[in-house]
Amino acid sequence: MADEYFQAVADKFIFKVKKGILYTENDTWVQAEDEQFRFGVTDFLQMRGGDIIFVELPEPDVEVGKHDDVVRLETIKAVLTISSPMRGVVTDVNRRLNDEPELINSDPFGEGWLIFLKPQGRTDMRSLLTAGTYFEAMKGKIDEELRKIKGL
Amino acid sequence: MSPGTIVGVVSCSGECCALGTVSRVATRLVLEDLRRSNTTTICLPLFLAGGEGERMFAKAYPTISVDGCGKECAKRAIEKYSNRTASSIVVEDLLENWGLAEPTSRRELDEDGLEAAKRVAEEIAATIDSILLRGRRVERA
């Protein structure tokens, strides 16, 4: 487990960042698989958002632009809109999430994946973060969240 | 957060009697209001089911168990799976010392029950302060 993830502990919460994949500043991840990218949300996002009750996924073959809203997650606290990390076509969606949205909470990097994207045109990977860089950014966000919760 | 700045409070689940409800409400009052910045609660059912974060926290940070009755399930659970508690509170004993009757309703505390919960919450808060002060003295030594 230690080899596969970076891990940050704050209070009683353990936040994991999977190594070997790329991240966005919006707390989502992308993993290259053949000519496509598997896409999901991070451990930090699912923990901050809370128990996910509904997931609205796009239909396959839909074209999305970079930063377009592509997935909607509804938790008890809020509605989270997740934006696409790249311009592309949705080639597959995780239909299990219709009946088991909790997979995003329990396994955000594995069974809780959201969609597959096939990039269109040149894919600008420069805005994507390495796991190490995201991990450092995430630690800052965790501190900020804790300060808010604790009223510090 | 370093071990000197936060204390975990573990309440029993206490379905069998109203003392468990007092324990639970008192713990929440501490978390939400009295000592918001340096308290966290450990969810006992999650802890018992093997919750990794809960067990790690209870090993590394000081904890206070708040039990409704003398069976002290919360205290025994923490000590079995993580570490000795820094302090333990039994609501039944406190109410007896204060001359207060045990509330009658498990589901919803009446006015007297709520007052009891507030007094227990103050007791928990004072215990937290004492633990943190001891911790700061140890750090300075």
Add this chain to the structure above:
Amino acid sequence: MNKQILIIPCSGIGKAFGTISRDATFRVVEDLRRGEPDTICLSLLVMGDEEAKGKVQSCKCIAVDGCPLECARKNIELSGGAPAASFRVVDLLREYRDLRPQRVTFLDEDGRKLSAILAEKIASKVDELGKEGLAQ
């Protein structure tokens, strides 16, 4: 008096779901089906109390969990029990999308509504399990 059924809530302290699980259980045990099912402390069971274990092994258990972590169901199973039925508050939220309980310590209006709905479902299950017992 049919004391053959035990309703065991998770009573999770961190989320509104846990408070709802607990509240709904008490609604059933103290009101809707008073004198029929009983409840026990989950932590007492897991800490090995012999009386609690005996009850779980001799009764039909209904686990009432707040969230998908299912601590009540898991802890019952860890103690050698096998829930005859289980409920999760979070599943009710999918059915009643307009209800969004927020408060944890004391239930807000949405929390009370959900608790009442859940209590009715649990009570129906108690009736169902009770009939199964008679049929045997």
